[in-house]
Amino acid sequence: MYNMKKFIGSVLFLFLLTSCSNNLETENQALTNELNKTEEEIISLRNQLSKTTAELDSYKQTSKNLKELKITVQQMEENNQLLSERITSVMEIPKFKYTIVSNQMDRPPYDAVVYIDNVPDEFKEQEPYLLRAAIEFSSEKYSAVSFWNDYSLAEQYVESSFSDEDGLNGWSGFDARFGSLDNSLDEPKLIHYYSRDDGVIVDFGKYTPLE
Secondary structure (H helix, E strand, O other), X not given: OHHHHHHHHHHHHHHHHHHHHHHHHHHHHHHHHHXXXXXXXXXXXXXXXXXXXXXXXXXXXXXXXXXXXXXXXXXXXXXXXXXXXXXXXXXXXXXXXXXXXXXXXXXOOOOEEEEEOOOOOOHHHHHHHHHHHHHHOOOOOOOEEEEEOOHHHHHHHHHOOOOOOOOOOOXXXXXXXXXXXXXXXXXXXXXXXXOOOOEEEOOOHHHOOOO
16 A cells, blocks of 8 residues: 555656646746847847947938038138139239349249339238239249339349348348249249248139149
8 A cells, every 4th residue: 555655656746747847848948939039139129229320320421521511612602702802803903014123034043033013012902913913924934933012122132232241031122022923833832921031822823722
């Protein structure tokens, strides 16, 4: 009798053990399926995030390009306005008269020296005369030209007629040189002087630097 009970108990234990094992396997499978589903959702979210990030970067680049284009258009409009004002100022010169003091570009002072009549003393008011002179001497046969508003000082410059103490670099006569151009460069240069040694580069026509 005891052995029978023991046998029945063993059978029940095995049944319960098998049942529990089946339940655990079912639960594990369900958990695995859930984890796989969660992982797929995470991958999908990551892909969506990557796509959204790429779209955002594209929008940012488009916005940047539009801003740069707007700046470029604005700069072009300002340049056109400045050019229009300069052309008008050149055309309004009452009488443009000049004298070539020297054209000895193959020996000192190695530039064509040009005196221009009636050039104002004010720096800003000189610009139309410089621009008109640049048009007149834009030909490549004039490799370098200096423009003067005092004929006598222009002659002294040509003749190197200044004291040894001053020398060329310290010569006060350069106060009368208000502009120069250089057509020998790959990018021809036009300069408007506001002192003996210092000046600003003027963008005008062929003297506009290439981008």
